[in-house]
Amino acid sequence: MIDDLAKLSLFQEYRAEGREEGLKEGMIKGEKRGLVKGLREAVIQIIESRFPTLLSQAQPRIQKIRKTEELKTLMVQLLTASDEAAARVLLRLPDA
Secondary structure (H helix, E strand, O other), X not given: OHHHHHHHHHHHHHHHHHHHHHHHXXXXXXXXXXXXXXXXXXXXXXXXXXXXXHHHHHHHHHHHOOOHHHHHHHHHHHHHOOOHHHHHHHHOOOOO
């Protein structure tokens, strides 16, 4: 009986630890998704203000990007792009 109680206690402890780890992991994933979403919105705003004619073509491409570093790099590149042709190259869009 004591053995069973010890096993139950140990099981509950492992279960609680597993739940805590799962919550932490979920929060980290949620934060990353939020960061990606915010960066996507920033990139889209840059395109909308600097290269509005590219917006409809660029949006689907931007939505496919999942890496924060890629979005950050693209954001900086779009801010410094000399013209629409350069932006097209950065966004990998077909020529007009």
